[in-house]
Amino acid sequence: MMRTSETVYKYLRPNKKFPHVWCPGCGIGIVMGALVRAIDKKGLSKDDIVLVSGIGCSGRMSTYLDFNTLHTTHGRALAFAAGIKLARPELTVIVVMGDGDATAIGGNHLIHACRRNIDITALIINNNIYGMTGGQYSPTTPMDKKASTAQYGNIEKPFDICKLVEACGASFVARGTTYRANMLDPLIEKAISRRGFSVVEAMAQCPVQYGRRNIQGGPVDMLQWYRDHAVPVAAFKEIPPGEAGERFPIGVMVDLDEPGYIDRYKEIIKKAGGEV
Amino acid sequence: MKKRNDVLLQGNEACALGALAAGMRFYAGYPITPSTEIAELLSIELPKVGGIFIQMEDEIASIAAIIGASLAGAKSMTATSGPGFSLMQENLGFAAMAEVPCVVVNVMRGGPSTGMPTRASQGDVMQSRWGTHGDHPAIVLSPGSVLECYTLTVHAFNLSEKYRTPVIVLMDGIMGHMSENIKIPEKLEIINRPKPTVPPIWYRPYDDIPGGEIVPLVPFGEGYRYHVTGLVHDALGFPTLVPDEVNACLKKIIYKIKNNLHDIIRIEKYLLDDADICIVAYGSVARSAREAVNMARQEGIKAGMLRPITLWPFPRFNLEDIGRKVKVFVVPEMNYGQVYGEVLKACHKKVVRVTRVDGELITPDEIMKKIKEVTI
Ligand SMILES: Cc1ncc(C[n+]2csc(CCOP(=O)(O)OP(=O)(O)O)c2C)c(N)n1
Numbered sequence: 149m150m151r152t153s154e155t156v157y158k159y160l161r162p163n164k165k166f167p168h169v170w171c172p173g174c175g176i177g178i179v180m181g182a183l184v185r186a187i188d189k190k191g192l193s194k195d196d197i198v199l200v201s202g203i204g205c206s207g208r209m210s211t212y213l214d215f216n217t218l219h220t221t222h223g224r225a226l227a228f229a230a231g232i233k234l235a236r237p238e239l240t241v242i243v244v245m246g247d248g249d250a251t252a253i254g255g256n257h258l259i260h261a262c263r264r265n266i267d268i269t270a271l272i273i274n275n276n277i278y279g280m281t282g283g284q285y286s287p288t289t290p291m292d293k294k295a296s297t298a299q300y301g302n303i304e305k306p307f308d309i310c311k312l313v314e315a316c317g318a319s320f321v322a323r324g325t326t327y328r329a330n331m332l333d334p335l336i337e338k339a340i341s342r343r344g345f346s347v348v349e350a351m352a353q354c355p356v357q358y359g360r361r362n363i364q365g366g367p368v369d370m371l372q373w374y375r376d377h378a379v380p381v382a383a384f385k386e387i388p389p390g391e392a393g394e395r396f397p398i399g400v401m402v403d404l405d406e407p408g409y410i411d412r413y414k415e416i417i418k419k420a421g422g423e424v
Numbered sequence: 425m426k427k428r429n430d431v432l433l434q435g436n437e438a439c440a441l442g443a444l445a446a447g448m449r450f451y452a453g454y455p456i457t458p459s460t461e462i463a464e465l466l467s468i469e470l471p472k473v474g475g476i477f478i479q480m481e482d483e484i485a486s487i488a489a490i491i492g493a494s495l496a497g498a499k500s501m502t503a504t505s506g507p508g509f510s511l512m513q514e515n516l517g518f519a520a521m522a523e524v525p526c527v528v529v530n531v532m533r534g535g536p537s538t539g540m541p542t543r544a545s546q547g548d549v550m551q552s553r554w555g556t557h558g559d560h561p562a563i564v565l566s567p568g569s570v571l572e573c574y575t576l577t578v579h580a581f582n583l584s585e586k587y588r589t590p591v592i593v594l595m596d597g598i599m600g601h602m603s604e605n606i607k608i609p610e611k612l613e614i615i616n617r618p619k620p621t622v623p624p625i626w627y628r629p630y631d632d633i634p635g636g637e638i639v640p641l642v643p644f645g646e647g648y649r650y651h652v653t654g655l656v657h658d659a660l661g662f663p664t665l666v667p668d669e670v671n672a673c674l675k676k677i678i679y680k681i682k683n684n685l686h687d688i689i690r691i692e693k694y695l696l697d698d699a700d701i702c703i704v705a706y707g708s709v710a711r712s713a714r715e716a717v718n719m720a721r722q723e724g725i726k727a728g729m730l731r732p733i734t735l736w737p738f739p740r741f742n743l744e745d746i747g748r749k750v751k752v753f754v755v756p757e758m759n760y761g762q763v764y765g766e767v768l769k770a771c772h773k774k775v776v777r778v779t780r781v782d783g784e785l786i787t788p789d790e791i792m793k794k795i796k797e798v799t800i
């Protein structure tokens with residue numbers, strides 16, 4: 149317990165007017181805990197970290213953490229982050245987004261960030277819903293699930309975020325859940341350590357806007373659902389095709405660690421006769 | 425490109441070189457006619473000075489990236505035209521609200537919508553003032569020559585850094601594509617971002633200092649950890665809904681401009697001292713207007729011209745002054761009368777307009793015709 153509270157005091161802003169905006173039982177705080185533990189483990193200085201976030205419940209995380217923080221516009225966090233990282237490559241840039249933020253309004257920026265491979269870590273908090281605006285369906289809401297704008301059930305096919313970013317060229321891709329919070333820490337830590345564009349998808353419960361409509365019970369039941377449906381990548385591969393049902397893989401999906409945009413841009417500067 | 429002195433340059437090229445001279449080291453953009461030459465030239469020149477050029481996936485990302493780069497300490501810019509300028513509006517408001525310096529160049533083409541990509545227009549004057557939602561400040565500069573495309577871009581960076589706000593360089597397609605022989609100024613004032621005078625723990629990035637002093641924006645990564653948001657915020661940058669703090673936040677971003685009109689507004693007066701007729705014209709149309717004034721003078725008509733170099737904040741007080749002396753205003757512009765409406769508001773004199781929206785430049789003859797109509 150001692151260690152936990154020390155980390156809290158080290159990374160939470162003393163001057164922000166708490167309490168935070170998140171509902172009781174929300175999973176975003178669990179992901180925030182994993183993020184600060186990962187940063188703490190890496191021993192990075194708070195001055196050298198820039199935390200950029202989009203708009204939504206997830207996007208509010210930047211308000212509370214004691215880094216250089218930027219709360220941007222809905223969907224655009226990655227584009228702001230690209231500017232920061234390119235202008236000051238020595239900084240560690242981490243971007244927190246919601247599922248709607250990252251894959252609906254920000255979908256174009258996400259796919260191009262993967263392709264461009266600028267050294268940024270994207271932490272996508274997937275609660276399968278638009279939490280902040282009151283539970284409308286998002287691009288990751290599963291088929292047939294209910295949302296405030298899908299009262300008869302969702303008829304749109306959801307994105308698999310990890311597959312999406314892998315196909316677009318992200319050099320590190322991983323998924324975890326709030327149920328296995330301790331597994332999230334090393335995934336995030338690895339993502340930060342890798343060169344190029346890294347994505348961690350953190351499945352996090354939104355009991356208020358998603359669970360209420362779709363899962364019997366409260367936050368604990370949602371966590372148990374993650375426990376029962378999240379399967380480590382290796383074991384998931386053993387499941388015969390078509391038999392996975394609602395189960396999904398967790399762990400590291402892609403780990404390329406290849407040179408990114410900034411290394412290549414340095415070559416351009418040399419070609420142009422400039423000084424790096 | 426080598427340092428050149430007496431050179432033939434296009435307006436767009438002059439704008440790009442002016443930006444480099446101002447110390448711009450980060451450009452993000454998306455191609456669009458008639459602004460593209462700015463990006464193309466900068467993609468060659470920026471790497472030579474160790475700067476960053478990046479072509480983003482769209483204009484929304486472009487302006488987002490330059491705001492990010494500015495927060496990391498780089499003087500940054502993007503350039504676009506109508507459709508792209510429309511896409512930038514949300515983040516333009518973000519830069520105004522979060523008080524992040526940056527320069528946005530809009531080389532106006534015929535609108536609305538995709539309009540006329542290869543024909544010039546001045547149809548975005550009101551959009552450059554009110555395009556983003558909510559009450560917000562706006563500084564918009566309008567060059568009237570290739571030389572001014574250079575000098576006003578430098579000036580745009582200076583105002584942007586000084587007032588911690590986005591500045592728009594609003595050129596028309598003719599200005600952007602026109603070539604002129606210019607002498608690149610050897611020495612121009614360059615304003616760089618001031619350093620903070622307090623240690624991190626005392627730093628209040630959004631403080632409202634009595635007397636209007638503007639808190640220096642410290643780049644990310646220099647030990648001053650603070651929060652930046654497009655939400656209404658308190659002096660530390662944290663979101664607030666406390667009415668007093670809300671008022672302070674919004675008042676500050678507006679009044680830092682309103683209280684410094686004398687510093688921000690630039691105009692040119694041409695033969696106005698004894699004039700009965702004042703033409704108000706800007707951008708490429710001002711060149712025709714100047715010629716029309718000369719023609720009128722030859723015929724013994726006392727015409728003169730006021731050219732707003734700063735379009736926003738609008739030089740209302742200058743117009744009020746001139747309105748006391750002249751009998752009539754003639755406002756030629758390549759839209760249906762966007763500045764005309766502002767002139768009407770500023771003076772209780774007769775105001776007539778000469779408008780064209782067909783992509784063609786307004787000629788001196790057309791303006792002269794209107795001058796004759798109003799002199800009878
Ligand atoms: C341009 C724009 N459109 C719409 C909104 C309204 N809006 C705010 S948050 C949000 C959805 C957030 O969902 P998600 O990204 O999944 O984040 P969550 O709240 O679930 O963490 C929307 C639609 C906005 N702020 N800006």
Ligand code: SF4
Binds near residue numbers: 169173176354357
């Ligand atoms: S609405 Fe959902 S995601 Fe948002 S704070 Fe509440 S529980 Fe969390």
Ligand SMILES: [Mg+2]
Binds near residue numbers: 248275278279286
């Ligand atoms: Mg969500």
